[in-house]
Amino acid sequence: MIRFDKKNNLFILETPNTSYIIAVIDSFYLGHIYYGKKLSSEDADALIRLSRADIAHGVPSVNKRDKVGFLDNYPMEYSFAGTGDFREACIDVTAENGDQGLELHYDSYKIYPGKNALTDLPSVRGCEKCCDSLDIILKDDVLSLKVILTYSVYKDSDAITRSVKIINESSETLHLTKALSACMDIDMQGGKILTLHGAWGREREITEVEALPGAVVAESKRGKSSAEENPFIALLSDKADFDNGEVYAMNFVYSGNFLAKAARDQSDKVRMVMGIHPFHFNWELRSNESFQTPECVLVYSDKGLNGMSHCFHDLYREHLIPEKWAHAEKPVLINNWEATLTNFNKDILVDFAKEASKLGLDMLVMDDGWFGNRFDDNRALGDWYVNEEKLPGGLKALSEEINKAGLKFGIWVEPEMINEDSDLYRAHPDWAFHLKGREKNLGRNQCVLDLTREEVWNGVYSQIKTSLSSGNIAYVKWDMNRALTDVASLALPAEKQGEVFHRFVLAVYRMQNALLADFPDILLENCSSGGGRFDPAMLYYSPQIWTSDNTDAIERLSIQEGTALVYPMSTMGAHVADCPSFATGRTTDFETRADVAMAGTFGYELDIRNIKDEEKELIPDQIKRFRIVNPIIRDGDYYRIASYRKNRFYDCWESVTKDKEKAIFTFVEIHAESNKPSRKIRFKGLNPNKEYTLSVLHDGRARKKGENASGLDGLKAHGSTLMNAGIIINRMSDFKSLQILLH
Numbered sequence: 001m002i003r004f005d006k007k008n009n010l011f012i013l014e015t016p017n018t019s020y021i022i023a024v025i026d027s028f029y030l031g032h033i034y035y036g037k038k039l040s041s042e043d044a045d046a047l048i049r050l051s052r053a054d055i056a057h058g059v060p061s062v063n064k065r066d067k068v069g070f071l072d073n074y075p076m077e078y079s080f081a082g083t084g085d086f087r088e089a090c091i092d093v094t095a096e097n098g099d100q101g102l103e104l105h106y107d108s109y110k111i112y113p114g115k116n117a118l119t120d121l122p123s124v125r126g127c128e129k130c131c132d133s134l135d136i137i138l139k140d141d142v143l144s145l146k147v148i149l150t151y152s153v154y155k156d157s158d159a160i161t162r163s164v165k166i167i168n169e170s171s172e173t174l175h176l177t178k179a180l181s182a183c184m185d186i187d188m189q190g191g192k193i194l195t196l197h198g199a200w201g202r203e204r205e206i207t208e209v210e211a212l213p214g215a216v217v218a219e220s221k222r223g224k225s226s227a228e229e230n231p232f233i234a235l236l237s238d239k240a241d242f243d244n245g246e247v248y249a250m251n252f253v254y255s256g257n258f259l260a261k262a263a264r265d266q267s268d269k270v271r272m273v274m275g276i277h278p279f280h281f282n283w284e285l286r287s288n289e290s291f292q293t294p295e296c297v298l299v300y301s302d303k304g305l306n307g308m309s310h311c312f313h314d315l316y317r318e319h320l321i322p323e324k325w326a327h328a329e330k331p332v333l334i335n336n337w338e339a340t341l342t343n344f345n346k347d348i349l350v351d352f353a354k355e356a357s358k359l360g361l362d363m364l365v366m367d368d369g370w371f372g373n374r375f376d377d378n379r380a381l382g383d384w385y386v387n388e389e390k391l392p393g394g395l396k397a398l399s400e401e402i403n404k405a406g407l408k409f410g411i412w413v414e415p416e417m418i419n420e421d422s423d424l425y426r427a428h429p430d431w432a433f434h435l436k437g438r439e440k441n442l443g444r445n446q447c448v449l450d451l452t453r454e455e456v457w458n459g460v461y462s463q464i465k466t467s468l469s470s471g472n473i474a475y476v477k478w479d480m481n482r483a484l485t486d487v488a489s490l491a492l493p494a495e496k497q498g499e500v501f502h503r504f505v506l507a508v509y510r511m512q513n514a515l516l517a518d519f520p521d522i523l524l525e526n527c528s529s530g531g532g533r534f535d536p537a538m539l540y541y542s543p544q545i546w547t548s549d550n551t552d553a554i555e556r557l558s559i560q561e562g563t564a565l566v567y568p569m570s571t572m573g574a575h576v577a578d579c580p581s582f583a584t585g586r587t588t589d590f591e592t593r594a595d596v597a598m599a600g601t602f603g604y605e606l607d608i609r610n611i612k613d614e615e616k617e618l619i620p621d622q623i624k625r626f627r628i629v630n631p632i633i634r635d636g637d638y639y640r641i642a643s644y645r646k647n648r649f650y651d652c653w654e655s656v657t658k659d660k661e662k663a664i665f666t667f668v669e670i671h672a673e674s675n676k677p678s679r680k681i682r683f684k685g686l687n688p689n690k691e692y693t694l695s696v697l698h699d700g701r702a703r704k705k706g707e708n709a710s711g712l713d714g715l716k717a718h719g720s721t722l723m724n725a726g727i728i729i730n731r732m733s734d735f736k737s738l739q740i741l742l743h
């Protein structure tokens, strides 16, 4: 899978369908030769010629008078700043004498089976049987700096992971002012750059712009991966669509500030980089100290966006999400947030649980409001002990009652935050991030705790541990409701303040690790004001993430489309909420809401005691349907068929089991048109030679239960017919949906 061609100085990395080729150029620099569809492994000679032809200005050993021209044009494997490559650099260093910049040259390499976990950071998991790794060691002789580029290649995946370790081998102190994780110089004319731009309630909107000269940047300086931009960027060939064309994608296994940039350079190549954002980053590297960057995942697909999604989904399911949950059915839950906000008590929750249990749900999640003096969202964050006025007998008594009603019990926490109106703040006002001499900047009336300080970390975690130990808790929703500002730590000297953003993220990871070690059976769900921290690093700890606070079924379609482009369907927290939607004022069918929520983890977020009887009656059947469709959605291949963000009228997607025995198809009409009574839809990913039966599980057009309004129920046809001729879907009406099982 990985080999070194000694004769030609080439590193050849092969995945089942792709090749990634790195060359040592001029016996000195590390250049990028090729990434794309698999090549014949016999062609190293031709490749090295290709790499030479690419050297517009000649290698420095031959043409020293124009070394800068070479450095600024050659496709580099890990670009460095200050010595001639004016494109985006991956690394920059300030020496003790103030000199900035460096020049990295090739030193040596190591190929080994398996993959080492990254110190203190989540990363894609590896084992000796499933992957091989390559370390390429680069050096800067003047700084005595060693840089190890690590690549891992999986037997069952076309993804490649990359990370970098930077070691100061000098006796001086260096400052790392930039340390990105990966660079790709791609030779592509034309094309588009895709990012997942968004906002609270509008997370991960697929945004495509032409790859013109200049840069497209997706970045976060908010201390979290953010709702505004996702740590993802992709370069698409001109005609790329759901199923065709080339896609080069990068996804960052990190939850803090990040930079993802794609820029067309002067020689028409596109340089893509990804890593920790250099904003307020300055890492002191004393003699013999090292810095480990987070991991970046690279995917190449020649089968368009669906091909790319399959690759990310499979990698994350098999090698990132905690193994125990990757293929497990998650409990169907009722969450009280939208129904009660913080205004609940034990009786209300027990009533919720009794009602939910009758209808066939599995778990009750008590959201924000159970602790300290939390009667609204202005106070008590930091006081992680139960509010006995609301919950007499504490979590023990409450969880017992919920369990008695037949449900598991889950709970909400927000460990990174503190309100000024809290006992914790009154005892330790200096525990919140603040800048000397300035008033603290509040967000949702709260401050961020400096978790990089040991006493703060312990002070918070010990409280949470005690509370979680006091009842029978099966699930934790970990929230994070504001971005980081005023980032300075009292525990660090002035020259280390540029480390605080990253140290904070490491402290969060450490706490999630501790939580899972102390409570190994807990199902953890991450959340950040909805989907503000939906990234692969969070998936390393929690198999699901709340996708968005926007629970309007129609808005959810594009949020879930953007999310599922990269992240497995099984990871998307999705609930049926009440209508009119608090987010949009829109009213949609109860069944449409269920069909949309079934694309993710599935649950309810409404006042289950007081919804209309006709809605209540639908719940047992919806749960029955969920149990049929979830294994297909959770473990199968996801295909986007149409997107209303593109066509404005309808949305549809499909999941097919790996053995192609079953598929589940969902269609949602957004805007019904007059005089356009039907739509033709072609299925994807089926076995052309197999005959499938269509069973309509829910038909938004039917006026009464069991009516075959679509005319599709019971239809039998081969995969080839369903994929090529397709089916006709009759017009329903706005916000109605259709769910079909193919088997």
Ligand code: GLA
Residues within 6 Å of the ligand: 337, 367, 368, 377, 412, 479, 481, 527, 528, 529, 530, 531, 546, 548, 549
């Ligand atoms: C965030 C979450 C919500 C809910 C509230 C509670 O907004 O996204 O689901 O938990 O916090 O304050």
